[in-house]
Amino acid sequence: MSLAHALLTSLLEQPSSGYELARRFDKSIGHFWQATHQQIYRELGRMEKAGWIRSDADPDAGRTRKRSYGVLPAGRDELMRWAAEAAPLPELRDEFMVRLRADAVVGPLGLLPELERRRALHADKLRAYRAIEARDFPADAEATRQRRIHHLILKAGIQYEQGWVAWCDEAMRELGRA
Amino acid sequence: MSLAHALLTSLLEQPSSGYELARRFDKSIGHFWQATHQQIYRELGRMEKAGWIRSDADPDAGRTRKRSYGVLPAGRDELMRWAAEAAPLPELRDEFMVRLRADAVVGPLGLLPELERRRALHADKLRAYRAIEARDFPADAEATRQRRIHHLILKAGIQYEQGWVAWCDEAMRELGRA
DNA sequence: CGCGACCATGCAACGCGTTGCATAGTGGGC
DNA sequence: GCCCACTATGCAACGCGTTGCATGGTCGCG
Numbered sequence: 001m002s003l004a005h006a007l008l009t010s011l012l013e014q015p016s017s018g019y020e021l022a023r024r025f026d027k028s029i030g031h032f033w034q035a036t037h038q039q040i041y042r043e044l045g046r047m048e049k050a051g052w053i054r055s056d057a058d059p060d061a062g063r064t065r066k067r068s069y070g071v072l073p074a075g076r077d078e079l080m081r082w083a084a085e086a087a088p089l090p091e092l093r094d095e096f097m098v099r100l101r102a103d104a105v106v107g108p109l110g111l112l113p114e115l116e117r118r119r120a121l122h123a124d125k126l127r128a129y130r131a132i133e134a135r136d137f138p139a140d141a142e143a144t145r146q147r148r149i150h151h152l153i154l155k156a157g158i159q160y161e162q163g164w165v166a167w168c169d170e171a172m173r174e175l176g177r178a
Numbered sequence: 179m180s181l182a183h184a185l186l187t188s189l190l191e192q193p194s195s196g197y198e199l200a201r202r203f204d205k206s207i208g209h210f211w212q213a214t215h216q217q218i219y220r221e222l223g224r225m226e227k228a229g230w231i232r233s234d235a236d237p238d239a240g241r242t243r244k245r246s247y248g249v250l251p252a253g254r255d256e257l258m259r260w261a262a263e264a265a266p267l268p269e270l271r272d273e274f275m276v277r278l279r280a281d282a283v284v285g286p287l288g289l290l291p292e293l294e295r296r297r298a299l300h301a302d303k304l305r306a307y308r309a310i311e312a313r314d315f316p317a318d319a320e321a322t323r324q325r326r327i328h329h330l331i332l333k334a335g336i337q338y339e340q341g342w343v344a345w346c347d348e349a350m351r352e353l354g355r356a
Numbered sequence: 357c358g359c360g361a362c363c364a365t366g367c368a369a370c371g372c373g374t375t376g377c378a379t380a381g382t383g384g385g386c
Numbered sequence: 387g388c389c390c391a392c393t394a395t396g397c398a399a400c401g402c403g404t405t406g407c408a409t410g411g412t413c414g415c416g
Contacts, residue, residue, distance in 0.1 A: 001401095002273045019365075029279070033272070035403085036405090038404075038405085041366065043402095064363075064364065064410095065364055065365060066363080080284060082277075087273045087277075092210050093210060096268075097331050098187060098210070099265075100330065101328070102183065102186070102190075102260075104328060105324070108323075109261045109262060114265075117264065148352055149281060153279060156345050157270065159345050163340075163341040164337075166337065174326055200394095214373075215394090217372075220372095223396095242381065243380080243396095
């Protein structure tokens with residue numbers, strides 16, 4: 001049930017509506033935990049029932065259906081309880097490796113273009129992460145605990161994409177000389 | 179529907195029973211595509227209905243319930259058709275990053291031990307992959323196309339675990355001096 | 357004034373993956 | 387001779403994540 005806890009975290013950072021959460025997930029948290037607006041609305045409903053969050057009609061009442069959510073003490077407690085739990089490592093799970101293995105067993109399937117496509121996608125993400133890093137974590141900035149942690153998370157993404165770009169390069173060399 | 183195609187690949191490499199597939203998934207293919215025996219039996223049933231594979235009672239008939247599966251031409255065609263498709267990049271999806279972010283917003287939650295645990299788990303996997311590499315891909319071995327591809331897949335795992343070990347080290351330094 | 361883009365929430369249904377349990381035969385160890 | 391571990395397959399149920407669709411309001415543009 002990480003989604004609930006990701007939402008609690010996001011709501012603690014900034015109380016918001018389901019819609020705003022959905023958009024924020026597309027940016028910061030979405031880099032390592034994705035969710036659609038459907039999941040988010042459904043989960044917010046459950047969390048409210050559980051007494052972890054409460055909602056109130058937005059200030060611009062009447063005009064829109066917008067509702068804003070805030071974390072209740074019980075929600076904060078739950079988040080702290082959960083954060084201390086041990087969790088299994090996320091498993092590597094990649095269709096493309098299945099394709100490669102299929103290529104190995106049924107003969108050349110022309111995977112080079114797909115490999116190039118993947119390389120480009122990873123390189124795009126890497127560039128985007130680096131841009132965020134340059135903007136949000138300049139060398140001379142004051143490093144609070146919070147900022148250092150956020151930077152650490154970003155570096156995980158950078159490391160991840162960088163690794164894949166490097167692997168794609170190697171794989172292209174290997175597949176190329178087939 | 180990658181599971182079906184992973185099974186087709188595995189069955190082309192070596193016709194087998196559901197049980198054997200389940201065990202093989204724990205080793206080779208399972209490194210990048212996991213499946214429980216439940217999923218496998220269910221999927222084999224569907225694939226047989228679809229005419230991609232056929233089963234026959236095992237030679238030691240009568241004694242056990244064992245059934246062996248083999249890929250039919252339609253299954254082979256389907257695998258080749260699928261392998262050429264474009265696929266979205268697998269997304270990074272990691273609970274621990276949510277925990278870190280929670281730590282940043284509700285104060286120190288004592289994540290260092292968990293970080294050490296993760297580092298050890300990644301290092302274990304890395305060591306296991308390196309052992310497989312030393313055993314199956316010695317420098318002097320003949321490099322067929324198939325072997326080069328299998329090595330490439332293994333290197334993806336090595337690269338992946340290596341990256342996480344390095345990141346854990348950095349994260350431990352950062353969290354340590356808090 | 358109408359239309360398209362965006363804000364904002366939600367229902368219904370499906371599928372993959374997970375969990376718990378059931379069944380039954382076989383082979384080895386104490 | 388009994389118990390345990392392993393081989394081998396399967397049912398039932400649940401939950402998360404996905405997809406397609408529906409609804410209705412606001413705001414800017416031509």
